[in-house]
Amino acid sequence: MDTLNAFHDYFYYKLGMGSAFYYAIGFIAAIAVLAQWRLYEKCRQPGLAAFVPIWNIVIFLRIVGRPAWQGWLMLIPIYGQLYFIPKIWIEVVQCFGKRSLLDYVLVIALNGLYILNLALGDDQYLGPLRGQAPLPPPHKVAQARPQLA
Helix, strand or coil, X not given: CHHHHHHHHHHHHHCCCCCHHHHHHHHHHHHHHHHHHXXXXXXXXXXXXXXXXXXXXXXXXXXXXXXXXXXXXXXXXXXXXXXXXXXHHHHHHHHCCCCCHHHHHHHHHCHHHHHHHHXXXXXXXXXXXXXXXXXXXXXXXXXXXXXXX
């Protein structure tokens, strides 16, 4: 707890940022969640899963074709955070056909912004990398009805 207090005191008092630091973190987190929602929709998965914690991981693993039980591997202290999660992000990038070293570095360094770029860009989802989960059918778009008035 002392570490969190020292972190807060450093940004709040020493740098003089006040509450602006927390607003910036909240803004970046909101952009990352909305980008993930759009990415899920692009991969023909339910976008609402971006807001539900466990379901989020299951859908995330389904996009790359991994079984849902591997979500537990993210919780292993060093293996999960330093190896498994970056590996999954790299596999997500590969599912969109991006295979350069620059793409791998960008998705790890600028995660939320790079996912936003993938979600809003023209890149097409090519399917799961591991081939374990078939693509669901695309969502039906309602037909536009002509207006009389």
